[in-house]
Every structure is written in structure tokens, then in C-alpha cells.
Amino acid sequence: DAGITQSPRYKITETGRQVTLMCHQTWSHSYMFWYRQDLGHGLRLIYYSAAADITDKGEVPDGYVVSRSKTENFPLTLESATRSQTSVYFCASSDLGVGLETQYFGPGTRLLVL
Amino acid sequence: TQLLExxxxxLSIQEGENLTVYCNSSSVFSSLQWYRQEPGEGPVLLVTVVTGGEVKKLKRLTFQFGDARKDSSLHITAAxxxxxxLYLCAGVFGNQFYFGTGTSLTVIP
Known part of the structure; x- marks a missing residue:
């Protein structure tokens, strides 16, 4: 089915472990985004990508790594997870960037770091 | 400090009541968007406002962008x-995209 999917939907890990969250979209959108959502903070942009092999930092990039070797995939890696990275992570995509264009969001990944 | 408050x-109201949600900033935004998010799902775009003073209506929802493009409101009639x-405003400032802190609305039948 067309759309944007995230995996896993739920993840429990321990402090110090590496975790990779996957995001896949079937629209061939140029832009892809990673956000984290925490109570009291709304959604905050972690990283975004304007095209394959082009990535840039958002508001809260520390502790995260992204890559985009293919247009349709945008994985987010926590190299050494910390408790403060417990959050709900949303991936999104859009055709022409942000502000005027619609961003389409995935269902989210709920991550718990013990 | 949040750019969009x-x-x-x-907000918890009875069915049929009216309500207004506010989105405020000390910064000027070139455009603002409103999203709605249901539990367990990602946000879904409701509207984009671009011009200062602009008013857009979407059935019972009315969106307004402030004249100075620093604030916006969402009014729901007969909820x-x-x-x-969860209602979220969002906008571009500089070269970054920011979401507001969110308003959680419950409408009681």
C-alpha cells in the first residue's frame, strides 16, 4: 500500500545500546523528516533530508545520526541510547519542503530507554 | 523556550460548545499550518495560512492568521x-520548521 511506514512501532532498549528506527515512503517525496514528540514540547525536528544523500540538522540533533542512500528510506540511529531519548518518534515526508506543503506523517515509533 | 506557544x-468541553485555541509567537512567520493528531497516530494537516489577516474556514473550523503574522487562532463552532x-500549530522560522506546544481537546458527548 502507498504511504509512509515506520518500524518498529514499539521498542524497549537499554542505556548505551544502538537503536535504529526505520522509515519508508512510497510517494517518491523529495523531503523526509524525523521528529520526536514529548509532553510539553510538541514535536521537535531532529533531522531532515531534501534528497538522497542530502541531510541537515534540525532543532535537536544531538545523539542522533541519519542517512539517506535511497529516496524512499530515511533511517534514524541512536548510537548510544540515553534515558532522555525515551520519546515517540515520527517520520514525515513532503514533496517540496515545509511551510506551504503538506507533511505526511507515519504512525510513530514509541521508544523506551531503560 | 518554545518558539510557538x-x-x-x-481543554475539555461539552458537545455543542464553541472554543478557540491560540498559537502565539514573538517571531514573524512566513506561513502557519494547523495539524490535528489523534491518539496513536501522526499529525494530519488541516490548513495552511499565508497572508497576514487571512481567514480560512473548513466546515465548523475557522482559522485566522494575525495581521503581523506572529499569531494564529483556531475556532471550532458546535464542537x-x-x-x-491534539491540535498543533506549526511554521517556518529562518530555515527551520517548528511545531507549537499543542492543545489537547476533549469533547464530551
Whole structure:
């Protein structure tokens, strides 16, 4: 089915472990985004990508790594997870960037770091 | 410090009542968007406002962009249980995209 999917939907890990969250979209959108959502903070942009092999930092990039070797995939890696990275992570995509264009969001990944 | 502050943070009303949600900033935004998010799902775009003073209507929802493009409001007329959700404003400042802190709305049947 067309759309944007995230995996896993739920993840429990321990402090110090590496975790990779996957995001896949079937629209061939140029832009892809990673956000984290925490109570009291709304959604905050972690990283975004304007095209394959082009990535840039958002508001809260520390502790995260992204890559985009293919247009349709945008994985987010926590190299050494910390408790403060417990959050709900949303991936999104859009055709022409942000502000005027619609961003389409995935269902989210709920991550718990013990 | 949040670039976009929303108020109220929580709102619980009876079906049929009217309500207004506010999105405020000290910064000027080139455009603002409003999203609604239901539990367990990602946000879904409701509207984009671009021009200062602009008013857009989407059925029972009315969106307004402030004249100075620093604030926006969402007014819901005759709220229904299906309006329950988290309402988020969002906009571009500089070269970054920011979401507001969110307003959680519960409409009681």
C-alpha cells in the first residue's frame, strides 16, 4: 500500500545500546523528516533530508545520526541510547519542503530507554 | 523556550460548545499550518495560512492568521466528539520548521 511506514512501532532498549528506527515512503517525496514528540514540547525536528544523500540538522540533533542512500528510506540511529531519548518518534515526508506543503506523517515509533 | 506557544494546553468541553485555541509567537512567520493528531497516530494537516489577516474556514473550523503574522487562532463552532484530539500549530522560522506546544481537546458527548 502507498504511504509512509515506520518500524518498529514499539521498542524497549537499554542505556548505551544502538537503536535504529526505520522509515519508508512510497510517494517518491523529495523531503523526509524525523521528529520526536514529548509532553510539553510538541514535536521537535531532529533531522531532515531534501534528497538522497542530502541531510541537515534540525532543532535537536544531538545523539542522533541519519542517512539517506535511497529516496524512499530515511533511517534514524541512536548510537548510544540515553534515558532522555525515551520519546515517540515520527517520520514525515513532503514533496517540496515545509511551510506551504503538506507533511505526511507515519504512525510513530514509541521508544523506551531503560 | 518554545518558539510557538499554544493555549490552552488542555481543554475539555461539552458537545455543542464553541472554543478557540491560540498559537502565539514573538517571531514573524512566513506561513502557519494547523495539524490535528489523534491518539496513536501522526499529525494530519488541516490548513495552511499565508497572508497576514487571512481567514480560512473548513466546515465548523475557522482559522485566522494575525495581521503581523506572529499569531494564529483556531475556532471550532458546535464542537463534536469527533473533534477530540491534539491540535498543533506549526511554521517556518529562518530555515527551520517548528511545531507549537499543542492543545489537547476533549469533547464530551
Amino acid at each position: 499554544q493555549s490552552p494546553q488542555f 463534536q466528539p469527533g473533534d477530540t484530539g
